[in-house]
Amino acid sequence: MQMAVISAAERSAMARARELALEGPRGINPQVGAVILAPDGSTLAEGHHRGAGTPHAEVDALSRLAPGAAAGATAVVTLEPCNHTGRTGPCAVALIEAGVARVVYGSADPGEASRNGSGRLRAAGIDVTRLDEPEADALIADWLFVQRAGRPFVTVKWAQSLDGRAAAADGTSRWITGPEARAHVHGERSAHDAIAVGTGTVLADDPQLTARIEGRADAPQPIPVVFGDRAIPETAALRRHPRPLRTAGHELDRELRALAADGIQSLYVEGGPTLASAFIRAGLADRLTVYLAPTLLGGPRTALDALGVETIDEQRRLTVTRLEQLGSDLLVEATTESEQ
Missing domain, CATH: 3.40.430.10 (Dihydrofolate Reductase, subunit A)
Structure with missing residues (x-):
């Protein structure tokens, strides 16, 4: 199996996304951070989740960009984009509609209803890669325990x-x-x-x-x-x-x-x-x-x-x-x- 290639810019963006995640509150939802990268690796926007009922990290980051500005970009997120509608819509759909070309995520979403956002993204033709680092799960270890x-x-x-x-x-x-x-x-x-x-x-x-x-x-x-x-x-x-x-x-x-x-x-x-x-x-x-x-x-x-x-x-x-x-x-x- 061919190993996924993660760029230095994407690794750096994931570290930054973890920092952003910690700015959000602990609670029913996990702490999540997101960074949107331009094709040249520069940062276009950042976002994080601010609590139940507020935009998820990906949507928060996208909201800081002008319409169409995320086309061809890479979204780096600490947690797999969600695939369901709760108080907010599916982040996977928001990324598809924004026109991103690639998504790099950390932890896999364990939720029965929210999981497999990565599959939805792939079905839409988006390149999806998981950056499987221990820091990703450690960031939300207690939340993952509660889910289990x-x-x-x-x-x-x-x-x-x-x-x-x-x-x-x-x-x-x-x-x-x-x-x-x-x-x-x-x-x-x-x-x-x-x-x-x-x-x-x-x-x-x-x-x-x-x-x-x-x-x-x-x-x-x-x-x-x-x-x-x-x-x-x-x-x-x-x-x-x-x-x-x-x-x-x-x-x-x-x-x-x-x-x-x-x-x-x-x-x-x-x-x-x-x-x-x-x-x-x-x-x-x-x-x-x-x-x-x-x-x-x-x-x-x-x-x-x-x-x-x-x-x-x-x-x-x-x-x-x-x-x-x-x-x-x-x-x-x-x-x-x-x-x-």
């Missing part, structure tokens, strides 16, 4: 002593880890769409659940989600969170699907052994992020509760994907079998 699983990607985090305790016998837990590990946690918070705790953690610790990053007053903030039935006090710090507070019940799978329906692609579960164990027990933890502190606490306050493991044959094997020292602490990241 119907729920957000879930990271479960906890900090513990070397003997597996999350708190001292009297319940105090600030601080097991050092400042470097805590700074890393704030970066993780900012990288997720939402952050979850249980009502027990709210009542015991009154957490802020904000991302506080030195030198980043504009750091993205996760939406706070509280699982459980108990009332959240009006004086709780979460009531002053910059994002609207959400509450959720005990049926985790149903609640996760509701979050996905509202455009939440990733969830950071931070709140206590009860909630962390519930997600793991239900098979809903996709990544585990554990901070190990070089200290011993003893006592009953273990980092996890029962996971439904009765015998050694039922142990939940993980794949370690990252080991890193943060100050005096050790960060261990692992994926569950569902993500291996």
Whole structure:
């Protein structure tokens, strides 16, 4: 099979399209960027998707050109042009009508209704090539996960002593880890769409659940989600969170699907052994992020509760994907079998 030839200008345009994509919001739709190139490789126009109901990236870029100006051009897009009519029309049709001669795209569209825009373009006589780079899927990895699983990607985090305790016998837990590990946690918070705790953690610790990053007053903030039935006090710090507070019940799978329906692609579960164990027990933890502190606490306050493991044959094997020292602490990241 003959390998597709990608020009240096097209590769550079794809890198630029990924930058443009990140200017759009995360949500129900993926972040997508597009660059229109003239036959000589120069840039004619750029565009990106600005959220549900707004023009897709290709159409946004085309809208910046005079009628007919895209004839014979190349459209470079981070995601395969869509092939269906939703709130907006098919991008494949818009490109055909604009008269482009070539389309280079990154990720394949996984949607049941929207996929195969590339086939529609080829049928119209347009040269179509996929630039299969890992950066393309990485750009929208959480969105792609939602399309496959119907729920957000879930990271479960906890900090513990070397003997597996999350708190001292009297319940105090600030601080097991050092400042470097805590700074890393704030970066993780900012990288997720939402952050979850249980009502027990709210009542015991009154957490802020904000991302506080030195030198980043504009750091993205996760939406706070509280699982459980108990009332959240009006004086709780979460009531002053910059994002609207959400509450959720005990049926985790149903609640996760509701979050996905509202455009939440990733969830950071931070709140206590009860909630962390519930997600793991239900098979809903996709990544585990554990901070190990070089200290011993003893006592009953273990980092996890029962996971439904009765015998050694039922142990939940993980794949370690990252080991890193943060100050005096050790960060261990692992994926569950569902993500291996």
